[in-house]
Amino acid sequence: xxxxxxxxxxxxxxxxxxxxxxxxxxxxxxxxxxxxxxxxxxxxxxxxxxxxxxxxxxxxxxxxxxxxxxxxxxxxxxxxxxxxxxxxxxxxxxxxxxxxxxxxxxxxxxxxxxxxxxxxxxxxxxxxxxxxxxxxxxxxxxxxxxxxxxxxxxxxxxxxxxxxxxxxxxxxxxxxxxxxxxxxxxxxxxxxxxxxxxxxxxxxxxxxxxxxxxxxxxxxxxxxxxxxxxxxxxxxxxxxxxxxxxxxxxxxxxxxxxxxxxxxxxxxxxxxxxxxxxxxxxxxxxxxxxxxxxxxxxxxxxxxxxxxxxxxxxxxxxxxxxxxxxxxxxxxxxxxxxxxxxxxxxxxxxxxxxxxxxxxxxxxxxxxxxxxxxxxxxxxxxxxxxxxxxxxxxxxxxxxxxxxxxxxxxxxxxxxxxxxxxxxxxxxxxxxxxxxxxxxxxxxxxxxxxxxxxxxxxxxxxxxxxxxxxxxxxxxxxxxxxxxxxxxxxxxxxxxxxxxxxxxxxxxxxxxxxxxxxxxxxxxxxxxxxxxxxxxxxxxxxxxxxxxxxxxxxxxxxxxxxxxxxxxxxxxxxxxxxxxxxxxxxxxxxxxxxxxxxxxxxxxxxxxxxxxxxxxxxxxxxxxxxxxxxxxxxxxxxxxxxxxxxxxxxxxxxxxxxxxxxxxxxxxxxxxxxxxxxxxxxxxxxxxxxxxxxxxxxxxxxxxxxxxxxxxxxxxxxxxxxxxxxxxxxxxxxxxxxxxxxxxxxxxxxxxxxxxxxx
Amino acid sequence: xxxxxxxxxxxxxxxxxxxxxxxxxxxxxxxxxxxxxxxxxxxxxxxxxxxxxxxxxxxxxxxxxxxxxxxxxxxxxxxxxxxxxxxxxxxxxxxxxxxxxxxxxxxxxxxxxxxxxxxxxxxxxxxxxxxxxxxxxxxxxxxxxxxxxxxxxxxxxxxxxxxxxxxxxxxxxx
Numbered sequence: 001x002x003x004x005x006x007x008x009x010x011x012x013x014x015x016x017x018x019x020x021x022x023x024x025x026x027x028x029x030x031x032x033x034x035x036x037x038x039x040x041x042x043x044x045x046x047x048x049x050x051x052x053x054x055x056x057x058x059x060x061x062x063x064x065x066x067x068x069x070x071x072x073x074x075x076x077x078x079x080x081x082x083x084x085x086x087x088x089x090x091x092x093x094x095x096x097x098x099x100x101x102x103x104x105x106x107x108x109x110x111x112x113x114x115x116x117x118x119x120x121x122x123x124x125x126x127x128x129x130x131x132x133x134x135x136x137x138x139x140x141x142x143x144x145x146x147x148x149x150x151x152x153x154x155x156x157x158x159x160x161x162x163x164x165x166x167x168x169x170x171x172x173x174x175x176x177x178x179x180x181x182x183x184x185x186x187x188x189x190x191x192x193x194x195x196x197x198x199x200x201x202x203x204x205x206x207x208x209x210x211x212x213x214x215x216x217x218x219x220x221x222x223x224x225x226x227x228x229x230x231x232x233x234x235x236x237x238x239x240x241x242x243x244x245x246x247x248x249x250x251x252x253x254x255x256x257x258x259x260x261x262x263x264x265x266x267x268x269x270x271x272x273x274x275x276x277x278x279x280x281x282x283x284x285x286x287x288x289x290x291x292x293x294x295x296x297x298x299x300x301x302x303x304x305x306x307x308x309x310x311x312x313x314x315x316x317x318x319x320x321x322x323x324x325x326x327x328x329x330x331x332x333x334x335x336x337x338x339x340x341x342x343x344x345x346x347x348x349x350x351x352x353x354x355x356x357x358x359x360x361x362x363x364x365x366x367x368x369x370x371x372x373x374x375x376x377x378x379x380x381x382x383x384x385x386x387x388x389x390x391x392x393x394x395x396x397x398x399x400x401x402x403x404x405x406x407x408x409x410x411x412x413x414x415x416x417x418x419x420x421x422x423x424x425x426x427x428x429x430x431x432x433x434x435x436x437x438x439x440x441x442x443x444x445x446x447x448x449x450x451x452x453x454x455x456x457x458x459x460x461x462x463x464x465x466x467x468x469x470x471x472x473x474x475x476x477x478x479x480x481x482x483x484x485x486x487x488x489x490x491x492x493x494x495x496x497x498x499x500x501x502x503x504x505x506x507x508x509x510x511x512x513x514x515x516x517x518x519x520x521x522x523x524x525x526x527x528x529x530x531x532x533x534x535x536x537x538x539x540x541x542x543x544x545x546x547x548x549x550x551x552x553x554x555x556x557x558x559x560x561x562x563x564x565x566x567x568x569x570x571x572x573x574x575x576x577x578x579x580x581x582x583x584x585x586x587x588x589x590x591x592x593x594x595x596x597x598x599x600x601x602x603x604x605x606x607x608x609x610x611x612x613x614x615x616x617x618x619x620x621x622x623x624x625x626x627x628x629x630x631x632x633x634x635x636x637x638x639x640x641x642x643x644x645x646x647x648x649x650x651x652x653x654x655x656x657x658x659x660x661x662x663x664x665x666x667x668x669x670x671x672x673x674x675x676x677x678x679x680x681x682x683x684x685x686x687x688x689x690x691x692x693x694x695x696x697x698x699x700x701x702x703x704x705x706x707x708x709x710x711x712x713x714x715x716x717x718x719x720x721x722x723x724x725x726x727x728x729x730x731x732x733x734x735x736x737x738x739x740x741x742x743x744x745x746x747x748x749x750x751x752x753x754x755x756x757x758x759x
Numbered sequence: 760x761x762x763x764x765x766x767x768x769x770x771x772x773x774x775x776x777x778x779x780x781x782x783x784x785x786x787x788x789x790x791x792x793x794x795x796x797x798x799x800x801x802x803x804x805x806x807x808x809x810x811x812x813x814x815x816x817x818x819x820x821x822x823x824x825x826x827x828x829x830x831x832x833x834x835x836x837x838x839x840x841x842x843x844x845x846x847x848x849x850x851x852x853x854x855x856x857x858x859x860x861x862x863x864x865x866x867x868x869x870x871x872x873x874x875x876x877x878x879x880x881x882x883x884x885x886x887x888x889x890x891x892x893x894x895x896x897x898x899x900x901x902x903x904x905x906x907x908x909x910x911x912x913x914x915x916x917x918x919x920x921x922x923x924x925x926x927x928x929x930x931x932x933x
Binding site: 012018 | 773792794802807808809810811812813815816818819821848849850852853858862865866867869871872873874875876877878881900901903904906907908910911912913914915916
């Protein structure tokens, strides 16, 4: 359609800053007069705090203060964007090993670390619930003995089928959240089914391992709070911090520089309250940088047990599905209620399911709190749904491809009643995967292939704003509250602005994620930036152009209608042309000035129907297993990015391979393991993430561009899709290679060997 | 270029020791705590924040710098052990005007996303390419096994290093 700058794999300017070492990450940020914090953490899973002796720590060289819950009792010392249950510092009891109990502030990191060892916390142990079975047992000890107010988060209400309470008194339990979705007559459909298949799967507890651990530097002074942090969603963090300190939103400034990875794990509030209260108490700017071990204890991924049952007609047509998902959400809810809600929406897949019953429980346990991770909720449910489908295919005597061909929804069909119809040609995507996988299929023993399909209600809640500021030399500033964490938004937004305004990419500069400077953005998550910020930015560019036409009309002494748009310029009725910079300079008259275009996006028009778009995950894998050792080698990785239109194709491929690789990590290697009250492997030696030697032999990253998204140029988001169905695809491939069905991930060599060699 | 620094000797706090290190061609003398790690010396004392830290266990490769041309994990390398040595960090790769061929190739091949692991990959790759042999793909993969990247899935990184190796090979033969 004649685009010039979008649709091309332009060099990302942010990458140049990053290869020279000049790029500033949060961990590089300092403030004048800054002190350093280290956190005193619980060494119990569940215990009452009977005393905190800070005397020796305070006497330690260089120590400025030791902050405990008592010091911040006058604040609203809790946070949580859905349920405000998360105490900044444990006030009376600790709920997990690793929970912050106190913050030591000192002149140096080393001095703070030394003094942490000197803070003496005495405890009285309480019975702990270390897994969901224990947490849901009759008479189980309560992780929380009180219920907390919900924050009224609009997106959560909209996405999660939450019933408003009927006013009856709530019975306290360890259930953090419960979600159900369904339709039709499931029991009748099962009764009519020719084949019914049920199985249970276990999805592992994971850690996202963004390589830059959580960190923040905060300064509370003169009734205002300034925080620089590793937050994906600086505006959400601002809201939490304003509530903690009872400050107007305008007096809380949160800035996110380049992030050293996020993958959802830096969504929502993490260490910002700890650094902020330390500054509030000491009157000094305070920097807090976690170690990887501390980061693992800050946020992990919900593990899940998922039971699934599906009924099929004799030809493989799905008649009914039922899911029961239970997630271990840890000691605090954080985003787990939404993860659960999404898991329920995403578990049954992009299939025609005439009768559905899905129920999800998010459960509190005395383990580290779980929250968002790339694709949140999708990988857990998808593993169950997809392996169940492949088991059914085996029983029905049809291929994994055929059972999907029979049941995949076509473009426009709804998979959730009343929601947006599917805006993708998923059957066509499947054929791309099948063709590529089959082309290179090896005919060797212990070789298997597997497919995975998913569709995620992506984009999150559509509230987005953007600004473009046209300078007197015709250069352009783009302002967005969306965070650059590696995915490439800084470059992509520049491409969109350059395209819309007809200016050279080199004169566009994108400024992001400073709540006092850049306009509001709800989140940087759910693959929303390309679609939603892209639309807001297009509107901002149109607004700037409209203002420039009005100004030019004054200069040309004609009506605004008579002014035409040109690339980077306008033309009057008499053919006179003025570039943007000349329009601004001449209108203001003093060789100075600026024009700002504003773009606002809400649930309206093209983005009225939820979700804003469906993010399709379409992958195929081929594995080859060493029968002696159980080692699974990935022979082929095939993915389709159904993105509507790829604004930067290489960046899309990069997101897909990165997401797929993380998915392969959880399928084959990654799992956090609790051994008693604490994790046995809270480090990157024992928690093994994929390394370069794990690269699949063949990688085929395809992009399907059908311009079927609501975003700019028909684009839809990317970045999570290929992660979501990888686990199921690998499990099914392994099952076909060894002739037995695994029921859990990761498929480590030992698990595969046992699977092959057990009776 | 030599920087001569005479810092006042600290009168309180932990004992300190003098070190002189050549960092990216500049001789730097400082008093450091005996437990000072090279990465903290670079980042905190010298403000060279291009080098990053992640695992602090010498397994992720993020903090890799060259000490006398040899790649080391600066998170576990004592500053005292760098006394008298030449240290090269990511800031020393480019001359400030033109990118090093590895930097150019990483950008061209989309071999980074968040970029946090990139300085380590660049320094590790430089150590390989500075060797006597021009490495093939297998040697590159073998050499980079100790560096973790969580964003890219590695393939573009291997490609980026391969491209530079091929250029070297072309140069050697032509």
